[in-house]
Amino acid sequence: MGSPSVTIVGGGLSGLSAAFHLSRRFPASSGARITLVEKSNRLGGWVKSERARVKDRYGGRQADVLLESGPRTLRPASKAILELIHLLNLTTSVLTVPRTAPAARNRFLHISGARGLTKIPGSLPSLLVSPLVKILVPAILADFRRRNGRVLNTSQANDESVDAFLTRHFGSEFAQVFGSALIHGIYAADSRQLSIRAAFPAMCRLEENGKGSIVRGAISDMLSLTDTSEGLTYHVGDVAQLMKGVSVYSFRDGMQTLTDAMTNYLKQQQNVVIVKGDGAAALAKSTTGDGFQVTTESGKEIVSSHLIAAMPLPLLHRLLAHSRSMSPETSQSTSPPPGSTHNAAPLRRPSFPHPALSLKTGIRGRYMVQSHAGNSASSPSSPTTSTPSPVPLLPHLLANPSSSVTVVNIVFPPSDKPIHPDGFGYLIPRPQQGYPSPPGSTLGMLGTVFDSSALSGQDISICADHRSPKFTKVTVMLGGPYGPPSPAPASPDFLPTLLATLQEHLGHDQPLPEPCLVRVREHQDCIPTLTVGHVERMAELRAAVKEKWGENAVVIGASIDGVSVGDCIESGRRAALEL
The missing domain is CATH 3.50.50.60 (FAD/NAD(P)-binding domain)
Structure with missing residues (x-):
């Protein structure tokens, strides 16, 4: 070029x-x-980070907190982002969460009918004592035993929904509980609509490599010494070393x-x-x-x-x-003038008689005088004759719908009793009876991130005694396949309903403390659903x-x-x- x-x-x-x-x-x-x-x-x-000063109205303690209304964490797997961090000299701004941290190990579900949160097991010992064992163990065994089952060959055009794919491998209960919750957290969408090949191509490859079993494919991958990288070159410098043992990361001043x-x-x-x-x-x-x-x-x-x-x-x-x-x-051509015949030449707008006169039309941008290196501007002797x-x-531009999400940042005052468990946050599966109809008839909570636990280094305490309890910051996501939340954010009933729902999910007997700050942002059509x-x-x-x-x-x-x-x-x- x-x-x-x-x-x-x-x-x-x-x-x-x-x-x-x-x-x-x-x-x-x-x-x-x-x-x-x-x-x-x-x-x-949709990336937007902003700082806000919060104050405990009773104790007088203050903090400078970071609020994210869009994406908030990154995974080290993306070399393209690591390259940007290196090229833009952002290494000193990076805030990492090790795989050993509670925010990496502790992730939860809120299952309808269960009190409080259910921890997703992250190891074999925790699996054996988890109430989710009755779903997970049969699901894993069922997939491992699959032989000569249907395979979505990555070289062919076959496809199915995430829900259908997970149901085929692990059963309908696994797909409804784990699959739908995961898709709520990533796409704010219905897993029954989302394409498995578009959303999780790696799972299709595991199925293919495992000859019909994702579990066998994963085991084969772990035992394989083959380099599966695409051979692309990324300039990541020392950033790759920084990401050793990291679960997720962000920046001290947020994704922005x-x-x-x-x-x-x-x-x-x-x-x-x-x-x-x-x-x-x-x-x-x-x-x-x-x-x-x-x-x-x-x-x-x-x-x-x-x-x-x-x-x-x-x-x-x-x-x-x-x-x-x-x-x-x-x-x-689509709307011929009255009286024209089918074979008549299409009418064309006459060329403008003189480029300089375009300055007097008063119509901004209707005509333009172009200049190129080595050429003079258009002259009266050679008027422009084309438009x-x-x-x-193009095809398929309207094929996929998009999800709208309401993001609510909430900051609670310092408390000796923790508001939520130490961990990353929780997701909520699709209701067993399906999403309420009509859309917009419920609060429609998708999940909650425990920001002050996941990335506590983004907030700055202004209190003289740094050993005192800190402010608690969470972010709640609403909407997606549920439609707009009801009550609406502008309603006086919205915040009480949201806090009561949070109280139930977190398993508190008493109402949650009055927040120091609540910020609501409504993102219309922010996440495409790749059907x-x-x-x-x-x-x-x-x-x-x-x-x-x-x-x-x-x-x-x-x-x-x-x-x-x-x-x-x-x-x-x-x-x-x-x-």
Whole structure:
């Protein structure tokens, strides 16, 4: 590739990652130009960390607490994130949780009808004394004994839901209790809809390697000396050593440390332009036909040789549909003027008589004077005779639904009696009778994270006596397949109902103390549900992009490549290195 110009539409995790790696691949000295377009006034998508000062109204103790309304922890498995930490010099900001820590070893379920929380066993001795033994042991034995059962071959297009896959291997009770709870925690979705090949491709590989048994496949993997890495090169420096024995990690100032660092890096690059608060309103092929033109909501027109669409697929569909409706070509071809005949040539907007006159139209961005190195601007003697043509529509952009999640950060005052057990948090399985109908008829709690236990190093006590009890911070997730919570967050009944539900789940006889701080954020359509058949559909989508848009365009993001932070970072990285 020579010196490209690249427009990235979408400044979430995937778009940020693509811009970062492109700027490293093509520095200012290369002559390349990179433009990142984001509708909102901030970059980073759903990642948002903020600090708040809390005070105990009775004891006068204070603390500076960190609140996360999006993803809050990372796993060391993603080399793409470890590479970012190394390249952005964030090692000293990393906060790790060892595998031996209570937050790593203690994870819980709240099972309907049971008092309090049930610990998920993490070892054979704990399994034997766990009330979950009656589910887990028969499930494991049943899968281990499977012979010549159905296998979802990774080289074929077959697929099924996570629930169906787990039921086939471990039984319906295991799938309902463990499978649905896990999917609540990761996707805020119904495990009966989510694709196993899209969500957990590693489990499909284990099934294949174990000749129908996940357990045998896992044992075979542990005994194998074969290197299963993809052979990709990541520059992780000393970060890999830092992650030895680590269960999860984050940053002292939260996940936004990562997105802010990428943003600040991009701002320092002379060949990178960041457009915020001005989203894409139209997308077309450039007048030359070999590039792309993005028109923003304010009328700004950005022409580039390459395009990376890093936005949710439903929003991309809306953008493409709107672009075609605004195009003279498509609007005239789909809605011919009265009196025209079927064989009549399509009407075209006459070329503007003089580029300079566009400055007097008062219509921002309707016309644009382009200048290229070595060429002068358009002159009166050679007027522009072509207009940008809309890019073709793509398949499967509306195939997957998305989950909406209400995130509630709660900070309780210091107490001599712990509010929750030491651990990471708990998840809640799907009700045995299914989700309430209609959606939005219940509180719809998915799970709770014990933030002050999992990542206590993010909070700063301002109390003179650091040995005194600390504030307790939890985050509750609501919604997803349950629909919007009821009572609604704006209702005066919302907080009392939520606290009473927490009290029941945590097994307290007395009401929980009055919180020092409650912060509610409602995230609409924040997590795509990758439904059955997703992998095959996305292969067709990628092929359509190459066929209809050309080799210089790519569509990436959580809607395609996976919803985790690591998936999004990897998606942007791959696009930048392969475009």
